[in-house]
Amino acid sequence: MNERDLQVLEQYPFDVNASWRTRGAFLLDTSVGRLLIREFSGSTYKLQKEQELLQHLKDCGYLVDRMEPDSEGRLATVYREYDQFVVKESLDGRECDTRSESEILKAASLLASMHQDMRGFCEVTEEDQFRLSAADAVEEIGRHNRELRKIYTFIRRKNRKNVFESAYLACYPSVIEEAQEMERRLQNSAYERLKKQAFEEGHFCHGEYIHHNILVGNGQMAVINFENFALDVQVNDLYLFMRKILEKQNYDFRLGNRILKAYEQVRPLTEEERAYLSVRMKYPEKFWKLANYYYNTNKAWIPGKHMEKLEKFMAQREKRVSFSREILYNNSN
Numbered sequence: 630m631n632e633r634d635l636q637v638l639e640q641y642p643f644d645v646n647a648s649w650r651t652r653g654a655f656l657l658d659t660s661v662g663r664l665l666i667r668e669f670s671g672s673t674y675k676l677q678k679e680q681e682l683l684q685h686l687k688d689c690g691y692l693v694d695r696m697e698p699d700s701e702g703r704l705a706t707v708y709r710e711y712d713q714f715v716v717k718e719s720l721d722g723r724e725c726d727t728r729s730e731s732e733i734l735k736a737a738s739l740l741a742s743m744h745q746d747m748r749g750f751c752e753v754t755e756e757d758q759f760r761l762s763a764a765d766a767v768e769e770i771g772r773h774n775r776e777l778r779k780i781y782t783f784i785r786r787k788n789r790k791n792v793f794e795s796a797y798l799a800c801y802p803s804v805i806e807e808a809q810e811m812e813r814r815l816q817n818s819a820y821e822r823l824k825k826q827a828f829e830e831g832h833f834c835h836g837e838y839i840h841h842n843i844l845v846g847n848g849q850m851a852v853i854n855f856e857n858f859a860l861d862v863q864v865n866d867l868y869l870f871m872r873k874i875l876e877k878q879n880y881d882f883r884l885g886n887r888i889l890k891a892y893e894q895v896r897p898l899t900e901e902e903r904a905y906l907s908v909r910m911k912y913p914e915k916f917w918k919l920a921n922y923y924y925n926t927n928k929a930w931i932p933g934k935h936m937e938k939l940e941k942f943m944a945q946r947e948k949r950v951s952f953s954r955e956i957l958y959n960n961s962n
Contacts, residue, residue, distance in 0.1 A: 637714045638666065640699045640706050656719055664697060665719040668712060669705050671856065674760055676704050676715070678751070679855050682833060685750045691743060692844075692851035694718045720853060722846030727877045730884060732850075734891040736843050739850050740835075740870060741895035744863045747833040753860065758828050763836070763859035766820055766909075770812050773917045777805055780920045793931040796939055797920065804916050807950075811912040818908055819901035823862045834859050838866040839873045864902045867892055868909040876915065876941075880948035882955060889956070903956055911953035915942045 638645055644660040654667035669676070676696070683695040697716040699706045705713040726732050751757075781801050784794045826832070835842070836857030844851040871888055878884050892898075898906070919939055923931055 637706055637708050638716075640701070641697065641716060642700050643697075657716075661697075663719040663721075664716050665694075666714055666716045669715045670713065672760065673705050674756075678757070678761060679858055680704055682747065682750060682858060683855060686743065686746065686852075689746045691746075692720060692849060693855065694720055694851070694853040720844055720846075720851045722844030722849075722851055725840040725843035725845055725850070727840050727874055730887070732845060733874055733884070734887060735850060736840075737867075737870065737888045737891040738895050739843075739852070740838055740866060741892040743835070743852065744832075744866065745896050747863075749831040750833065751831065753828065753831045757860060761833075761858075761860045762828070763834065763861035763865070765824075766862070766865070767812075767815050770808075770815055770912060773914075773921075774805070774808050774812055776924070777801070777808060777917060777920055780924045781805070783924070791931065793923065793936050793939065796936065797923070800916070800939070800943060804913050807911070808913050808917070811908055814908050815905075815912075818905055820862070820905055823864070823901060823905060827860060827862050832861065832863050834861045834863050834866045836861075836866070838870045862902075862905065864898070864906050865909070868906055872910065872914065875949075875952070876945065880945050880952050882948075882952060885952050886955070907953045907956040910956065911950055913942070913946075 638657075643664075645657050646660070647658040649656045651665070654665050657664040657666060680696050683693045686693045687695060694717045696704045697718065698704055699716075705715055707713055725736050753761075781798070784790065784797055787794065790798070835852065835855060836859050837854065838852070842852060842854045844853060871885065874888065875881065875885055889898075915938070919935060919942070922935065
């Protein structure tokens with residue numbers, strides 16, 4: 630550890646026996662157990678709310694990574710007036726295995742249970758609605774579609790096109806039509822009512838409930854990295870989890886339906902929530918992510934891996950669209 634990190638740790642009421650560098654942070658062996666320190670650049674208001682949520686979840690019996698206050702009770706410790714750091718609990722376990730159906734279903738059930746217990750854990754003020762709410766889904770998808778059109782225009786005007794650019798142009802007409810249809814469907818959906826209900830009743834989301842943030846060990850599951858928690862429609866957590874898993878499992882219908890069933894055995898979805906989930910699942914998010922990565926990095930060179938991802942997206946497209954319809958079909962029955 631460097632001198633800066635050591636001076637930061639002097640502000641905490643524990644002794645450090647050893648430290649190891651990890652992804653974007655340092656693991657610490659301390660007198661109070663295994664901890665983790667990393668830089669922090671977010672809102673201290675949201676950080677305090679996050680700690681309150683984590684304490685609430687711990688009181689409900691969940692394994693989560695709460696923050697460790699410094700000697701003055703601060704969650705974000707300041708170094709020389711500019712840099713801030715947070716120290717968190719470091720929980721044991723490996724990432725959820727995306728090839729293990731039993732772990733996937735257990736994670737879906739755990740999410741549903743957490744969603745129930747995160748509802749109304751605190752009184753939501755107007756300031757909370759302003760500071761803690763997630764991005765508006767309609768505005769977000771509209772922005773994505775504008776970016777896709779912008780990237781298309783940029784590539785089309787290029788004199789020489791690489792393999793990725795040529796493939797993008799070939800895919801674009803049918804994909805943008807699908808994306809724009811989903812934008813219209815979302816505008817005409819019950820999303821605004823669901824969002825209003827989330828604000829009024831205090832529905833909170835993890836914000837990034839994916840396999841990387843679900844740890845498995847000693848027969849238990851822990852959930853970590855709540856930095857993106859938000860006041861939002863909780864279906865967004867389920868959507869992100871399902872999309873990540875199903876992309877890796879080639880949109881296996883049986884698995885997708887079992888994930889939904891595992892979630893709904895704990896917290897059944899309303900008809901409006903299912904319709905919203907169907908729209909989100911059908912939107913070509915992966916296509917936008919690849920295009921956005923291309924446009925915001927070196928446009929003259931795209932690794933072969935990203936070309937493979939584009940090919941995989943197109944190969945899975947029919948299954949993804951069919952599964953989004955399956956969600957509604959199951960709802961009607």
